[in-house]
Amino acid sequence: MVRSWVGRGSLIPEPCRVNTRQGRLPHRPPPLRYRVAKGRIAGSMRLAATVRNVRYTFDTVGEVMAKANPPKSGDVLAGIAARDAVERVAARAVLANLTLADLRNNPAIPYEIDELTRMVEHSLNESAYAAVRHLTVGQFREWLLSTAVDGMRIRSVSPGLTPEMAAAVCKLMSNMDLMTVAVKCLVVVRANNTLGLPGRLSSRVQPNHPTDDVDGILLSMREGLSYGCGDAVIGVNPATDTAESTAEILTAIDKVLKKNGCPTQHCVLSHVSVQMRALDLGCPMDLMFQSLSGSEAGNKAFGISIALIDEAWDKMKHLGTARGPNVMYFETGQGSALSSAAHHGADQLTLEARCYGFARRYDPFLVNTVVGFIGPEYLEDGPQITRAGLEDHFMGKLLGLPMGCDACFTYHARMSQDELECLKVLLATAGCTYLMSLPVGDDIMLNYQSTSYHDISSVRRLTGRRPTPEFDAWLSEMGIMDGDKPGERFGDPRVIVP
Amino acid sequence: MSRTRQLIDALRDQMGGSAPLPPPPPLPRVAEPPARVYPRRAEEKSAYAREASAHTTALLGIGHVGTRYATDVVLQFQAELAVAHEAVGQELPDDWAGKSGLISLQSRVQSHREFLLRPDLGRRLSDDSLGVLRTAVRRGVDVQPILADGLSAVACMQSGLELLAEFTKACEARGLSVGTPMCAKFARVWLEDEIGYEVQAKVAAILLGERPGLGTGDGLSAYLVYAPAIGKTDGDRNMMSNIHARGTVPKVAGDRLAVLSKAMIDQRTSGVALDLSHLTAELGEAAGRHHRAPQERVRLVEVQS
Numbered sequence: 001m002v003r004s005w006v007g008r009g010s011l012i013p014e015p016c017r018v019n020t021r022q023g024r025l026p027h028r029p030p031p032l033r034y035r036v037a038k039g040r041i042a043g044s045m046r047l048a049a050t051v052r053n054v055r056y057t058f059d060t061v062g063e064v065m066a067k068a069n070p071p072k073s074g075d076v077l078a079g080i081a082a083r084d085a086v087e088r089v090a091a092r093a094v095l096a097n098l099t100l101a102d103l104r105n106n107p108a109i110p111y112e113i114d115e116l117t118r119m120v121e122h123s124l125n126e127s128a129y130a131a132v133r134h135l136t137v138g139q140f141r142e143w144l145l146s147t148a149v150d151g152m153r154i155r156s157v158s159p160g161l162t163p164e165m166a167a168a169v170c171k172l173m174s175n176m177d178l179m180t181v182a183v184k185c186l187v188v189v190r191a192n193n194t195l196g197l198p199g200r201l202s203s204r205v206q207p208n209h210p211t212d213d214v215d216g217i218l219l220s221m222r223e224g225l226s227y228g229c230g231d232a233v234i235g236v237n238p239a240t241d242t243a244e245s246t247a248e249i250l251t252a253i254d255k256v257l258k259k260n261g262c263p264t265q266h267c268v269l270s271h272v273s274v275q276m277r278a279l280d281l282g283c284p285m286d287l288m289f290q291s292l293s294g295s296e297a298g299n300k301a302f303g304i305s306i307a308l309i310d311e312a313w314d315k316m317k318h319l320g321t322a323r324g325p326n327v328m329y330f331e332t333g334q335g336s337a338l339s340s341a342a343h344h345g346a347d348q349l350t351l352e353a354r355c356y357g358f359a360r361r362y363d364p365f366l367v368n369t370v371v372g373f374i375g376p377e378y379l380e381d382g383p384q385i386t387r388a389g390l391e392d393h394f395m396g397k398l399l400g401l402p403m404g405c406d407a408c409f410t411y412h413a414r415m416s417q418d419e420l421e422c423l424k425v426l427l428a429t430a431g432c433t434y435l436m437s438l439p440v441g442d443d444i445m446l447n448y449q450s451t452s453y454h455d456i457s458s459v460r461r462l463t464g465r466r467p468t469p470e471f472d473a474w475l476s477e478m479g480i481m482d483g484d485k486p487g488e489r490f491g492d493p494r495v496i497v498p
Numbered sequence: 499m500s501r502t503r504q505l506i507d508a509l510r511d512q513m514g515g516s517a518p519l520p521p522p523p524p525l526p527r528v529a530e531p532p533a534r535v536y537p538r539r540a541e542e543k544s545a546y547a548r549e550a551s552a553h554t555t556a557l558l559g560i561g562h563v564g565t566r567y568a569t570d571v572v573l574q575f576q577a578e579l580a581v582a583h584e585a586v587g588q589e590l591p592d593d594w595a596g597k598s599g600l601i602s603l604q605s606r607v608q609s610h611r612e613f614l615l616r617p618d619l620g621r622r623l624s625d626d627s628l629g630v631l632r633t634a635v636r637r638g639v640d641v642q643p644i645l646a647d648g649l650s651a652v653a654c655m656q657s658g659l660e661l662l663a664e665f666t667k668a669c670e671a672r673g674l675s676v677g678t679p680m681c682a683k684f685a686r687v688w689l690e691d692e693i694g695y696e697v698q699a700k701v702a703a704i705l706l707g708e709r710p711g712l713g714t715g716d717g718l719s720a721y722l723v724y725a726p727a728i729g730k731t732d733g734d735r736n737m738m739s740n741i742h743a744r745g746t747v748p749k750v751a752g753d754r755l756a757v758l759s760k761a762m763i764d765q766r767t768s769g770v771a772l773d774l775s776h777l778t779a780e781l782g783e784a785a786g787r788h789h790r791a792p793q794e795r796v797r798l799v800e801v802q803s
Contacts, residue, residue, distance in 0.1 A: 073615050209554055216554030223546070223558050376614045411582035411710045412614055412649055417575075439556040440567075440575055440712075447711035449579075457565040491562040493546050 049093040056090035061098065061106035065164070066347040067091035068171040070387055074335045074348045074378035081347075095168055096138030103137070103164045104129070108346040108354065114296045115306055120162050120357045128160025137168045144169065144181045144398075151186030158400035163294075163353035166395040170349065175387060178394040179430035185397035187433070191286060191322040191365045193263045193470035195232060195433055196402045201465035202434035203456045204366070204404070205230035208237045208445040212245055214252045221253065222496040224437055225262065226489065227453035228460075228481055231471035232366055232404065232434035233287055233329065235267045239445055246270045247283035254284040254321075260478075260496050263470040265322050265365065267329050272304060272312045279319045286322035287329040287365055288312055292358050294332075294351030297342035299358075306358070313362050326365035331406075332356070333370040334388050335378030348378060352392055356399045367396055368404035368434070372420075373448055375410050382419035385409060389423050393432050404434035408441075408450040417449070424451055428463040435459070457486060531563070555795045570799075577798035578713030585650040585707070585715025595681035598659055600645060601635060603627040603693070607684035620686035623693065627682075631696045635678035641669050641759050642677035642699035642726075646685035650707025653716045654681075657748050661705050661718055661741060664752025672760050687721045687735070694726025701759045701768070702726035708739055713798060717742045720755050724768035734769040736762075744796070754781050 047058040058064045066075060067082040068091040075081035082088035104124075107117045132140065143149055170178065188196040195202055207220030217236055224230050234253050238245055246268045253266045265286035268275070272290040279285055290309060293299045313328060320327045332355035334348040343351055352369065359367050369392035372385040379385045389405050396403030407423045409415040424435060441452035459465075466472050466484060475481040478496075479489040489495040514520075547559025560571050567575070589610050595602035604627050606619040613620055623631065643665055645658045658681075666676050677697055682689055687704055694702025701724055708719040718741040723730050736758055741751040757780045762768045774781060 077616065077618070207556070209556075213553050216550070216556070219546075219550045219553055219558055220556045223550075227562075377617050380615060411579075411712070412586040417579060439558050440560070440571070442557065442578075442712045444555050444711070447709055449712065454562055454566055461565060486562075486565060493559070 047094050049090040051086055051090045051093070054086070054090075056087055056094075058091060058094060061102065062108060062346060064091050064094050064098070065108065065168065065171070065350055066345075068095045068168075069347045069349050070171070070384075072334070072348060072378065072384055072388070073376060073380040074338055077377055078338050078343060078345070078347070080345060092172055096141075096172055097136050098168070099134060099136050100129075100140060100161075100165050101133040103168055104133070104162050106164075107162065108164055108167075108350045109295050109344045114344075116294070116296055116299075116354055116358055119306055119361065120354075123361065124162060125159035128157055130160070132157055132160060137165075137172060140165070141169050141172045141177070145177060149184070151184050154181075154185050154398065155187075155400065158398065161399060163355075163357035163395075163399065164350060166356070166398045167347075167350040167353035169398075170353070170391050170395050173394070175390050175426075178390045179426065182390075182394045182397045183429070183431035185431065187397060187400060187402045189326040189363070189365050189402045191265045191324055191326055193231060193265075193468040195365065195468055197469065198431075199465055200468055201428050201432070201456075201460050201463065202232040202404075202468055202471075203229040203437045203451070204232045204368075204434060205234045205453075206237070206436050206438045206443065206450070207234070208239075208438070208443055210239055210445045212239050212249065214249060217249060218252060218256055218498060219493070220439055221256070222498065223439065223491075223493040224453050225260075225496050226480055226493045227437070227457055227491055228467060228475050228486075229437040229453050229456045230262075230264050231467040233265045233267050235269055235287075235289070235329070237269045237446060241270045241274055243270075243274050243277035243281055246274055246278040247281045250278065250283045250285055256496065256498060261474065262496075263468075263474050269329075269331075272308065276312055276315055279315060284321040285316070286320065287327055288316045288320065289329040289331070291331045291336070292355045293336045293340070293342065294354035294358070295337050295342045295344060295346075297344070298337035298340055298351070301340035301342055306361075309358075309362065322365075326363050326402075328359075328362040328364040329366040330355070330359045330362075330364055331368055331370055332359070332392070333374055334392065335374040338378065339374065349388075349391060349395075353395045353399070356396050356401055356403075359396075360400055365402065366404060366434070367401045368406055368436075369393070369396070370406040370408065372409040372413055372415060373406065373446075376413040379413065381414035382409075382416060385413065385415050386419065386423045386426065389427060390430060393427060393430055397431070402433045404436075405432055406436045406450055408436070408448050410448045420449065421455070424455055424459050425462055428459045428465060457490075460484070551795075557795070573799045575712075581713050581715045581798065582710040585652040585710040588651045590647040590651040590654060590681075590683045592683070594655060595645075595683075598681065599679065601630060601678055601680040603630065603644075603680055603682040603685075605682065605684045605686070605689055610684075613684040617686050620684055621688040621691075623682075623689065623696075628696065631693065635680065635697055638698045639677040640674040640699070640763060641701045641703060641756075642690075642694050642697050643669075644680055644682055644685075644690055644693055644702065644704045646682040646689065646704055646706035648685060648687070648706030648719070649709045650715050650717070653707035653718050653742070656716050657718060657742060658705060658707075661720075661748040661752060664748050665703070665705070665720075665755050666752075668752045668756035669759060672756055674756070674759060674763070688730070690721065690723060691726045691728050691730050694723065695728065699726060700724065701762050703755060703759065705741075713796065714742070714744075717745065718748075718751075720751065722755065722758055722762065722768060724762040724766065724772075732769075736768055736772060757781055 066080040205224035207217045209216040267287040269289040316327045334352045337343040337351045371389040435451045479487045481487045544559040550558035607613045647654045690702040690704035703722045708717045719739040721737045723735045
C-alpha cells in the first residue's frame with residue numbers, strides 16, 4: 001500500500017521515553033513472546049515487531065493502525081487489512097508502544113488536505129492532552145481499565161484525545177474490555193429531557209413510512225410511545241427530501257406530543273440544508289440531524305462541511321424548539337468514507353472515530369452509529385457487526401458523546417436475529433445511551449432489521465434500566481409503565497390521543 | 499475451624515441448607531391465553547390494526563405477551579425473514595440464461611460470497627463475457643436491456659423474463675431499437691456501464707433483483723443510464739424499485755421504463771439532469787427519482803386446524 005503521510009514530528013516514541021516514565025505510571029515490560037524493535041534506526045524500520053521469531057515491519061503509523069484492526073470485510077475491500085492473525089498481533093504490538101503524542105503527530109489524514117484533521121488539531125484541549133500525551137497506547141488501555149479511573153476522570157481526559165487515539169486504544173481491547181470502560185463513561189445531555197444518566201436506557205422511535213404518509217407515521221409513533229419507547233427522539237427518515245415535507249411531518253408530530261404532554265424531542269432526518277429551509281418555513285424542530293463522515297472528502301460526498309454544520313448549529317440555537325442546550329443529532333457508521341472512495345487509505349474504525357471528533361464540536365444531544373446498515377462488504381457477519389457496535393459505542397463515549405447505536409442488519413449480511421438480540425443486551429450492559437425502536441424492528445422504508453418496540457422494554461427489564469426520568473414519570477402518569485413493569489395501558493396505542 | 503468458615507456454614511444453614519428454595523406450590527390448570535393472531539383478515543384485526551393497515555405496512559396493533567411477541571407473530575416474522583434470506587442466498591443457475599433464450603454473461607465475481615463482499619468485481623465483466631459481448635450481440639442500438647440477478651436471483655427468475663419482454667415491447671412500440679436480450683450473473687448496478695459502452699447503446703437498462711426487505715424477496719429494480727460508460731455515478735442514473743405483483747407490476751413498469759428511455763434519448767441525458775416534469779401522467783410515481791411504491795403485507799404462515 002503506497003501512500004504519503006505528511007508526518008509532523010516523530011513517528012515513534014524516543015527509545016528512552018517509555019522507560020523514564022516507569023516511575024510515574026504502572027508499566028510492565030512487554031512479554032517475551034514478542035519484542036518491539038526500538039533504537040535509533042531509520043524511521044520506517046522502527047515500526048516493527050517480532051512474533052515467534054518472524055519480524056514484521058510497517059511503513060507508516062497508518063499501516064500499523066489498519067493492520068491492528070480486528071477483521072472487517074471493509075478493510076479487506078480497501079486492501080489495507082492484516083494478511084493474517086499473526087501480522088495483526090504484530091501490528092498491535094507496535095501500536096501498543098506508540099505514545100498518544102505519536103498519534104497526534106500522525107493523523108489518519110494529513111493536516112494539509114483535510115479540514116477535520118485541522119479542526120481536531122486546533123480545538124484539542126491542551127491541558128487534558130498534556131496529562132496523557134506521554135502514555136503508550138498499551139498503557140492508556142490499562143489506565144482506562146483500572147478501578148481507580150471512573151467516569152469523572154475519563155471526562156477530564158476526553159477533550160484532550162484525538163479520534164486516532166480513541167481508535168488506537170480500541171484496537172487493543174477485547175469486546176468485554178470495550179464494555180468495561182464504556183460503562184464507566186459519564187455523558188449526560190439535555191434537550192427537553194435528560195439523557196445518559198446512570199441506570200437509564202433510552203430509545204428513538206423510528207416511525208418511517210415509504211411514502212411519508214403522515215397518518216401512517218403517527219400511527220406507528222403512537223404505538224411506539226405506548227411501549228415506553230421514544231424518550232431519545234421521535235425521528236423520521238423521510239422518503240422525500242424536501243423542506244415542505246420535513247415541516248409537515250414535524251408539525252404533525254409536534255401536535256400529538258404537545259396534546260399528550262409527552263416530554264421528548266422530534267426530528268426529521270432530511271439533509272441538513274433541507275432542515276434549515278424547513279426552519280425558515282417556521283416549523284417546530286427540536287433536534288437537527290445530519291449523517292457525518294470521517295474525512296473532508298467523505299463529508300463533501302454527503303454535501304456538508306464544517307462551515308455548513310456550524311451554520312446549521314447556529315440556526316438551531318436561535319430557532320430550535322427544544323429547551324436545550326444540546327440540539328444536534330448525528331448518525332455515523334463504519335464504511336461510509338470507503339463507500340465514497342474518501343478514505344485516504346485509512347481503516348474504517350479510525351475513520352469512524354473521526355466522525356466523533358467532528359460531532360463533539362457541536363455538543364450534540366444524540367449520536368449513533370448505524371452499525372450493520374451499510375452491508376456485508378463493510379461488516380460481513382454477526383461477529384463483525386457485534387464487534388463494530390461495541391467499538392463505536394466505546395469510542396464515542398470515550399470522546400465524550402452521548403452515544404447510541406442502531407443495532408441492525410441488512411438481509412444480505414450474515415447475522416441472525418438471535419445474534420442481533422444479543423447485541424442489544426450487550427450494548428445496554430455497556431451503558432449505551434439509546435437504541436432505535438420500530439414495529440417488529442422492521443424498517444418498511446429502508447428495508448433493514450433493527451430494534452423493535454418490544455425489545456426496548458425487554459432490554460430495560462433484563463439490564464435493570466429505565467427511560468429518562470422525565471419520560472419515566474410521564475409513562476407512569478399515562479399508565480403505560482407501573483414502575484419498572486409494564487402498566488395497564490402498556491402496548492395500547494389508544495392511550496396516546498391522536 | 500476458622501471464624502470465617504463457621505460464618506459460611508451458618509450462612510448456608512440460614513439459606514435453607516440443601517434446599518435453598520421452598521417447594522413450588524401446586525399449579526392449577528393453566529387457562530389458555532386469548533388468541534393473538536397476526537391479523538390476516540379485517541375481522542381478526544384489532545381496531546387499531548385495522549386503522550393502521552389503511553395507512554402503513556408496518557406491523558402495528560399486534561399486542562404483546564409480557565414484553566415479547568405472541569407465538570403467531572414470531573412465526574410470521576420468522577417466515578418473512580426466511581423469505582428475505584432465501585432470496586439473497588439463492589444463486590442464478592449457470593444454464594438459466596441459455597435455457598431462457600438469453601445471452602449468458604458473468605461479472606468478474608467467482609462465488610456468491612465474493613459477490614456480497616466485492617462490489618468492485620461485480621461492476622466489471624469477466625474476460626469471457628467481454629469476448630461474447632464483442633462477437634455475439636447487436637451493436638449501436640437505442641436501448642440495451644440487461645436482466646441480472648443482483649441481490650435476488652429469485653426475483654430475476656420469477657418475473658425477470660416478463661419485465662424484459664414488456665420493456666422490450668414497449669420500447670419497440672415507441673420506435674426504439676432494442677439490443678440482444680442478455681442476462682448477467684453476480685451483477686451490480688454499475689455493470690450496465692461497461693456492457694452499454696461495449697455494445698454502443700444509447701441507453702443501458704439493467705433490470706435486477708433488489709435488496710430484499712422483510713417478507714419481500716421478489717422485487718426487481720431497474721436502473722437506466724444515458725451514454726453508458728465506466729465512470730458514470732448514481733447521479734447519472736434514473737431508477738425504479740418495487741417492481742413486483744404487490745408494487746408496480748411488470749406490464750406497467752415496462753411501459754414506464756420505455757417512457758424514461760425515450761426521454762433520455764430525446765434529451766440526451768439521464769439522472770439529475772433529466773427533466774421529467776412533462777411526463778408525470780405517463781410515469782406516475784416513477785417521475786420522482788427514488789420513488790418506492792407502497793405495498794401490502796401478506797400473511798405467510800397458515801396453520802391448518
